[in-house]
Amino acid sequence: MLNKSDELLDQLFMVATAFGGLLLGASALFPWSHHGVGSAISVVNFGNLALSGEIASSVPMWVGVFMYCIPLGGGVIIVGSGIKGLAGKILQILGTILGVSSASILTFVLLFHLHGGPGFGMILGDIGAFVVLAIIAGRVIRKTLS
Numbered sequence: 001m002l003n004k005s006d007e008l009l010d011q012l013f014m015v016a017t018a019f020g021g022l023l024l025g026a027s028a029l030f031p032w033s034h035h036g037v038g039s040a041i042s043v044v045n046f047g048n049l050a051l052s053g054e055i056a057s058s059v060p061m062w063v064g065v066f067m068y069c070i071p072l073g074g075g076v077i078i079v080g081s082g083i084k085g086l087a088g089k090i091l092q093i094l095g096t097i098l099g100v101s102s103a104s105i106l107t108f109v110l111l112f113h114l115h116g117g118p119g120f121g122m123i124l125g126d127i128g129a130f131v132v133l134a135i136i137a138g139r140v141i142r143k144t145l146s
Helices: 004-029 043-052 061-081 086-112 120-145
Strands: none
Touching (some): 004 120, 061 086, 086 120
8 A cells, every 4th residue: 555655656656757748738839949840820720731731842641640649649659647557567668659659750750850959848748758867767767665
């Protein structure tokens, strides 16, 4: 049985994980590029353009898939944070894999290949990814030390 401080820490981990998922999801509402291709539209609308093939000469279609995976992963993390037990942990892990890996890949593509510079959406998404990974690391360290 958990004591009061363990319960409080578990609740703090749950809220912080959900906050990281919220940042990943919210990042889809803002541009991920500061200037250049896609700098004036949200990442979801940019994903629509990329998947439609309208801008295939500038942005490959697979980039559009990653743009959708970021808010999807954030949503799965939020849902998993609210479910206790193994099912919640599995959802959090799946959401983390989906959202964080997509945010990382998209950040790499935009910064190093499209030379767009970081937009507000990229900053939110990367902070969200960092928060989620930090919470997971904290949970692992806590379980290891106890």
